[in-house]
Amino acid sequence: xxxxxxxxxxxxxxxxxxxxxxxxxxxxxxxxxxxxxxxxxxxxxxxxxxxxxxxxxxxxxxxxxxxxxxxxxxxxxxxxxxxxxxxxxxxxxxxxxxxxxxxxxxxxxxxxxxxxxxxxxxxxxxxxxxxxxxxxxxxxxxxxxxxxxxxxxxxxxxxxxxxxxxxxxxxxxxxxxxxxxxxxxxxxxxxxxxxxxxxxxxxxxxxxxxxxxxxxxxxxxxxxxxxxxxxxxxxxxxxxxxxxxxxxxxxxxxxxxxxxxxxxxxxxxxxxxxxxxxxxxxxxxxxxxxxxxxxxxxxxxxxxxxxxxxxxxxxxxxxxxxxxxxxxxxxxxxxxxxxxxxxxxxxxxxxxxxxxxxxxxxxxxxxxxxxxxxxxxxxxxxxxxxxxxxxxxxxxxxxxxxxxxxxxxxxxxxxxxxxxxxxxxxxxxxxxxxxxxxxxxxxxxxxxxxxxxxxxxxxxxxxxxxxxxxxxxxxxxxxxxxxxxxxxxxxxxxxxxxxxxxxxxxxxxxxxxxxxxxxxxxxxxxxxxxxxxxxxxxxxxxxxxxxxxxxxxxxxxxxxxxxxxxxxxxxxxxxxxxxxxxxxxxxxxxxxxxxxxxxxxxxxxxxxxxxxxxxxxx
Numbered sequence: 001x002x003x004x005x006x007x008x009x010x011x012x013x014x015x016x017x018x019x020x021x022x023x024x025x026x027x028x029x030x031x032x033x034x035x036x037x038x039x040x041x042x043x044x045x046x047x048x049x050x051x052x053x054x055x056x057x058x059x060x061x062x063x064x065x066x067x068x069x070x071x072x073x074x075x076x077x078x079x080x081x082x083x084x085x086x087x088x089x090x091x092x093x094x095x096x097x098x099x100x101x102x103x104x105x106x107x108x109x110x111x112x113x114x115x116x117x118x119x120x121x122x123x124x125x126x127x128x129x130x131x132x133x134x135x136x137x138x139x140x141x142x143x144x145x146x147x148x149x150x151x152x153x154x155x156x157x158x159x160x161x162x163x164x165x166x167x168x169x170x171x172x173x174x175x176x177x178x179x180x181x182x183x184x185x186x187x188x189x190x191x192x193x194x195x196x197x198x199x200x201x202x203x204x205x206x207x208x209x210x211x212x213x214x215x216x217x218x219x220x221x222x223x224x225x226x227x228x229x230x231x232x233x234x235x236x237x238x239x240x241x242x243x244x245x246x247x248x249x250x251x252x253x254x255x256x257x258x259x260x261x262x263x264x265x266x267x268x269x270x271x272x273x274x275x276x277x278x279x280x281x282x283x284x285x286x287x288x289x290x291x292x293x294x295x296x297x298x299x300x301x302x303x304x305x306x307x308x309x310x311x312x313x314x315x316x317x318x319x320x321x322x323x324x325x326x327x328x329x330x331x332x333x334x335x336x337x338x339x340x341x342x343x344x345x346x347x348x349x350x351x352x353x354x355x356x357x358x359x360x361x362x363x364x365x366x367x368x369x370x371x372x373x374x375x376x377x378x379x380x381x382x383x384x385x386x387x388x389x390x391x392x393x394x395x396x397x398x399x400x401x402x403x404x405x406x407x408x409x410x411x412x413x414x415x416x417x418x419x420x421x422x423x424x425x426x427x428x429x430x431x432x433x434x435x436x437x438x439x440x441x442x443x444x445x446x447x448x449x450x451x452x453x454x455x456x457x458x459x460x461x462x463x464x465x466x467x468x469x470x471x472x473x474x475x476x477x478x479x480x481x482x483x484x485x486x487x488x489x490x491x492x493x494x495x496x497x498x499x500x501x502x503x504x505x506x507x508x509x510x511x512x513x514x515x516x517x518x519x520x521x522x523x524x525x526x527x528x529x530x531x532x533x534x535x536x537x538x539x540x541x542x543x544x545x546x547x548x549x550x551x552x553x554x555x556x557x558x559x560x561x562x563x564x565x566x567x568x569x570x571x572x573x574x575x576x577x578x579x580x581x582x583x584x585x586x587x588x589x590x591x592x593x594x595x596x597x598x599x600x601x602x603x604x605x606x607x608x609x610x611x612x613x614x615x616x617x618x
């Protein structure tokens with residue numbers, strides 16, 4: 001027997017007399033779901049073929065809560081409520097419905113709550129309500145999710161003061177009152193702001209295109225717009241009516257003249273729970289059925305995306321084959337595309353583990369001890385989420401590999417931040433804040449900041465501002481983002497980067513010792529010795545000889561020697577032999593010979609500032 005879901009596919013009107021009092025849900029299933037005594041005499045004997053779920057406030061899942069409202073209240077607040085009922089009913093309330101494949105099991109056979117609880121309010125809406133109640137005159141919300149934030153603003157205004165007017169301005173349509181017509185001659189920002197000054201009633205004015213007139217790095221702000229906003233701040237602060245201007249924009253642009261007048265409000269990306277509700281709505285017509293496990297995996301995979309991006313990824317997954325196991329890969333690919341558009345970020349999918357990295361035993365043990373510190377049990381134990389590690393040392397010795405292996409071991413997304421764009425001056429401190437906001441939206445995650453030493457060298461002013469913004473974020477971040485910053489140079493590292501408030505530990509990655517080199521040889525040979533090349537026995541004597549022959553080599557050099565030997569063997573159409581590897585080693589200049597005095601300087605620095613990632617080189 002199909003159940004019902006939210007929608008507007010049908011409109012039905014019952015003929016029973018309206019009850020005098022109606023506080024509890026009275027729609028009943030044949031098994032007796034949700035009966036109530038405070039209804040009209042005839043309502044208690046309703047018969048229907050399908051369950052009626054009433055009207056539920058949009059911020060609460062239909063599966064958990066239900067509420068019936070009279071027709072007159074529904075007409076007054078039509079957009080605030082989602083509605084649902086059965087196709088055969090004798091109820092005095094107008095409802096909207098469309099069929100579902102089946103009613104969720106959590107509803108069947110249960111009694112609906114008598115009232116909607118106060119929990120579940122979006123944190124942003126709670127913050128915004130406080131600011132509106134405190135009559136803050138000018139707010140700025142940085143987000144790409146224009147429609148989503150407009151919905152939250154509308155809900156906050158209706159909950160705080162339903163009679164307060166809500167206006168919305170765009171450059172294409174001008175100023176429009178919610179539920180009303182567009183005001184004439186209000187497309188230009190100066191005209192719009194002057195019109196706002198003439199409004200004497202309590203109101204909220206949402207401006208979604210005003211950032212285009214507030215200047216950027218290439219052009220100054222419009223002086224008339226800045227002056228008009230300052231006048232509004234003055235008037236709104238002293239007037240009797242509660243009036244607030246809210247600027248909604250995808251980037252933060254605040255002229256110096258307004259910095260003391262604007263209150264910036266964070267609007268986080270949707271949580272896994274909100275994305276899960278989106279999945280429920282997409283599968284509501286019965287074309288797709290999701291089990292709870294796959295639903296949670298898809299919602300988790302989409303964390304860090306906007307709702308629009310998540311919906312597009314889910315839609316593509318449905319086109320490719322429906323909500324099956326492969327849908328997770330489709331969503332992750334969509335997430336990678338979304339992350340890549342954000343300031344040089346790259347989402348890296350990795351299945352590496354610590355067993356795939358050799359020679360960094362101390363660092364691996366430290367990371368393993370913190371593998372489960374993201375969980376709620378760790379917080380209950382009194383542990384904070386780990387901040388991150390700073391890895392400095394010789395190039396090609398496993399810093400990049402350990403970043404990938406950490407994400408793989410911990411089961412977290414890995415985001416790599418390209419600092420090349422920062423170094424060329426194309427990224428400013430505002431872009432950095434937007435980039436880091438994207439990272440926080442993906443939390444919990446591992447953020448791999450590669451080549452940070454390239455950013456801190458030189459005296460470029462923009463680079464200094466970017467570095468300052470990054471340092472501030474490291475100190476102030478509250479989201480569970482584990483940062484792995486890597487550097488190939490240690491000269492010029494500022495002391496403030498290495499202080500304890502930003503990283504949990506600093507590790508020095510040196511050239512691998514003899515035992516570590518044996519491990520690295522074994523890892524790379526086991527990975528490559530497949531098919532016709534698998535003719536070499538990895539005996540302990542062979543690994544020992546290769547380790548001794550490659551003294552002073554980096555892990556990357558050892559890997560390259562394995563590839564060189566394989567190329568030689570393949571050219572002769574024969575299995576790989578030990579002689580191929582020895583010949584490759586003899587043709588390579590050891591990293592220790594290249595570095596010279598620089599390596600000595602690094603090791604002296606590490607004695608004072610870092611913990612060795614592995615035992616020292618023999």
